[in-house]
Amino acid sequence: MxxxxxxxxxxxxxxxxxxxxxxxxxxxxxxxxxxxWSRPNNFESLVHIILEQQVSLASALAALNKLKSKIGEITATKFLGLSNDELRACYFSRQKTVYVRDLAEKLVSGHLDLSSLERFSDGEIRTQLKQIKGIGDWTVDIYLIFILHHTDVxxxxxxxxxxxxxxxxxxxxxxxxxxxxxxxxxxxxxxxxxxxxxxxxxxxxxxxxxxxxxx
Known part of the structure; x- marks a missing residue:
């Protein structure tokens, strides 16, 4: 631990x-x-962090809430059922759509298990998450801070x-x-x-x- x-x-x-x-x-x-500041270790929280990349926190939250009003509980499976047009209506840019789709696909296929990351070191978590399109060091850092509460980031x-x-x-x-x-x-x-x-x-x-x- x-x-x-x-x-x-x-x-x-x-x-x-x-x-x-x-x-x-x-x-x-x-x-x-x-x-x-704290968020649960789930798909929705990682989507939220991806949406926060290079935009205002208010804009990211607006997109997250729009998605939530569209599909209710935000899960990887539900997200993959949405078309590009539907996601555009939820304020998702083309890039963010690509990033979150890749995350959703890796979760559904079992290539990524968020709960297992709780047992890994910062470096191991960074290696796994950076295999997802659009996830770089800043996104990993925010995940470590807000979701896993690692102390030294x-x-x-x-x-x-x-x-x-x-x-x-x-x-x-x-x-x-x-x-x-x-x-x-x-x-x-x-x-x-x-x-x-x-x-x-x-x-x-x-x-x-x-x-x-x-x-």
């Missing part, structure tokens, strides 16, 4: 990292704990995380991925927890400032 975190120890791990890193402590003091391909880290630690815009990873070496083996605090910081900082009513 590989190191995972849960709702039960999430706040404890946030506190542990805050003791190691004053910038993370600042985020927790200012904005509180991040949400415990930091997706250098995630712009929100990278920009939040540069902002929080006042790093130059040109800081390389290798330099970023060096900056957070002391987060190991809980870089996923630090990432969630970063995402929380990113989202809170983007919220409009509430004007005080002084009248």
């Amino acid at each position: 590989f190191p995972v975190f849960s709702a039960d120890n999430f706040h404890q791990l946030c506190n542990l990292l805050a003791e190691k890193d004053g910038d993370l402590a600042f985020v927790l003091e200012r904005y509180g704990y991040p949400p415990f 930091f997706p250098t391909g995630d712009l929100a995380a990278v920009n939040a880290l540069k902002s929080l630690k006042k790093l130059p815009k040109g800081t390389t991925k290798e330099e970023l990873l060096t900056t957070i070496l002391h987060w190991e083996p809980y870089r996923t927890i630090g990432l969630m605090i970063l995402w929380h910081y990113y989202l809170e900082e983007r919220k409009p400032i509430k004007r005080r009513n002084n009248t």
